[in-house]
Amino acid sequence: MGSGVPTCGFLVDPDGQRGLELAAWTVVESWGAALFGDPCHACGFDWSLTPEQAIAVIADAPEVFERATAGVDGDARQGGWSVAEYTSHVADNLRQWSERVQAARVAGQTTVAGYDPDQLAIARNYAAIPLSVALWSLHHSATAWVDVLSGAVAQEVVLWHATRGRQRAQDVARNNAHDAMHHLWDIQRITGR
Numbered sequence: 001m002g003s004g005v006p007t008c009g010f011l012v013d014p015d016g017q018r019g020l021e022l023a024a025w026t027v028v029e030s031w032g033a034a035l036f037g038d039p040c041h042a043c044g045f046d047w048s049l050t051p052e053q054a055i056a057v058i059a060d061a062p063e064v065f066e067r068a069t070a071g072v073d074g075d076a077r078q079g080g081w082s083v084a085e086y087t088s089h090v091a092d093n094l095r096q097w098s099e100r101v102q103a104a105r106v107a108g109q110t111t112v113a114g115y116d117p118d119q120l121a122i123a124r125n126y127a128a129i130p131l132s133v134a135l136w137s138l139h140h141s142a143t144a145w146v147d148v149l150s151g152a153v154a155q156e157v158v159l160w161h162a163t164r165g166r167q168r169a170q171d172v173a174r175n176n177a178h179d180a181m182h183h184l185w186d187i188q189r190i191t192g193r
C-alpha cells in the first residue's frame, strides 16, 4: 500500500471537521461482548481472542462449515434460517465487511452503518441458493476477508459506525469471527451434531 493510505480513520481527514462531527454521534447500539456476553451466552465464543486468532477462525471457516454440513440437508431448519441460509449469511457478512474495511484502506471512507441481514437474505433469495453453492461463496468471501482484514489490522484501520461508534479493524475481525462461529453453532443445533 502507498504512503497515502489512511491508517487511522477520521484523524487523516484534511479539514479536521469530520472527527468532531463523528464524535458527536450518539452511540446507541450494543454489539460484540456487550451484546452477546463474554463468553457468548449462546455459542461460547471467547471475545479475548487476539486479532490473529480471529483471522485464523475465518481462514478455517470454509473447511469447518464443510465438515459441519457434510451430508446434511441444506434446507433443514428449526424455525429460523436453514443450514444453507445461515451459510449464505456468514458468506455475505464477510463480504460486506471486507468491502467496508477495504473502503477505508483504498478510498479513505471510514464511516459505516448497519445493514439488515434479513433484507439482504430476501434480496439475494437465500432460499434458492443450494448449500454447496453457499459453501463455495463462503470460501471466496473468507479468502478475500482474510486478505483485507490482515492488512487492515496491521495498518490499524479504524472505522466509525453510525450506531456502534469507533470500530478498530481488530474489533471488526472479532465481531465477524463471532458471527461465523455463532451461526456454526446455529447449524450444529439444527443438525444435532
Ligand SMILES: [Zn+2]
Binding pocket: 036, 040, 041, 042, 043, 044, 045, 178, 181, 182
Ligand atoms: Zn455467539
